[in-house]
Amino acid sequence: MGQPVMVKPTFEKLIPTIGSSFRCFDRTGLNLPSRWHRHPEIELTYVDRGTGTRLVGDNIDSYRDHDLVLIGSDLPHTWQSDQYLGRKYDRHSAIVIQFHPDFLGEQFFELPEFEAISMMLTSARRGLWFPAEVGEQIGAVMTRMTIEPPVLRLIHLLEVLSELSSCPSAEPLSSQGFAPSLTSASETRTEKVCHYISQHFRNPNLSHEELASHACMNPSAFSRFFKQSTGKTLTEYLNELRIGLACRLLMDSDMSILDVSLEAGFANVSYFNRRFRESRGMTPREYRRRYTEATETSNT
Missing domain, CATH: 2.60.120.810 (Jelly Rolls)
Known part of the structure; x- marks a missing residue:
């Protein structure tokens, strides 16, 4: 697995162009x-x-x-x-x-x-x-x-x-109680981990231990750090990224439900179906059907 691309600190200093206040x-x-x-x-x-x-x-x-x-x-x-x-x-x-x-x-x-x-x-x-x-x-x-x-x-x-x-x-969008850590060191580490996840979340073998190692932390400390920084557990974060991609695959392709689940990074289709229903309140098949029906109605 390749080395992640290192990125700049996450706090952005924004400067308006000359002659503008924004x-x-x-x-x-x-x-x-x-x-x-x-x-x-x-x-x-x-x-x-x-x-x-x-x-x-x-x-x-x-x-x-x-x-x-x-x-x-x-x-x-x-x-x-x-x-x-x-x-x-x-x-x-x-x-x-x-x-x-x-x-x-x-x-x-x-x-x-x-x-x-x-x-x-x-x-x-x-x-x-x-x-x-x-x-x-x-x-x-x-x-x-x-x-x-x-x-x-x-x-x-x-x-x-x-x-x-x-x-x-x-x-x-974000929850009422969301209050991330805003220290420079934790932000840089959070960005580094989230960047790595964005590149590898489709890999069903992406593990908690691998991400903890990437953050130079032990697994227990990494779990606490990730929840504090993002407001979600690692499993919740990964599942939401994967389900978001699965939704777009269901809408924009004719891939089978099994292939969608695998492409989105789920190890098996039954787990995918359970998590999808929890997130969207319906099965992947129902989601696709509703989207197809809404699209056809809008085109008539």
Whole structure:
């Protein structure tokens, strides 16, 4: 098994471009192993086209076209695009807006006019996901913002935040009690382990002992460290990554249930079926049928 790629520390120092008080840009290359990172800036990320796995705090879920997520200050997050079935989304873009909570002044969002926005930004400490139809609408504005003059860009940012704050169907992502360790040393170690897992989770023989060794810890200490850092046990983390991939394979391929389970990293199909039902509330076969029926209905 090859040596993992070493990555930079996970705390990101974000600097706006000259003439701007916040960042708005198109980030490409999401096929690369993503970094588990955080920063004090609030982040709004829109993926126009693409599929993969999104990790926000202790939430692990799939993303598809028109994915729009608002990330609060210092909430760890990453996106990992799909590379399977011969397809490689090596240049699908993501429009990203990043701004410090106080970039317009310490009490700006405490003004009465911004009460709804302030409440939304507080909720974003857990991460907020918006439905695809909202993502498509707001994403179009965000895309235009990347080429607008700074003044218009700022005006449209406030309009975007106002529009999102009135969305009744936004869903929180990470759990209410998620509170990861934010020390530099533990973050670097967590990133190193999560990066390794993202490269090898399809291997059903990936073991607790192997990951503990990779983190230079004994298995017992590693278990405590991983739960504290991610909010999940290693088994929970691996199963969610594998089930996320299995869902996309069920939707985007005609592979058998057995082949899907093996491709996603499960050692046997019966265990896969149990974990899938626990996670999605239905069997893999029912999941595929419902997706097929919904797709056919939308095309009529």
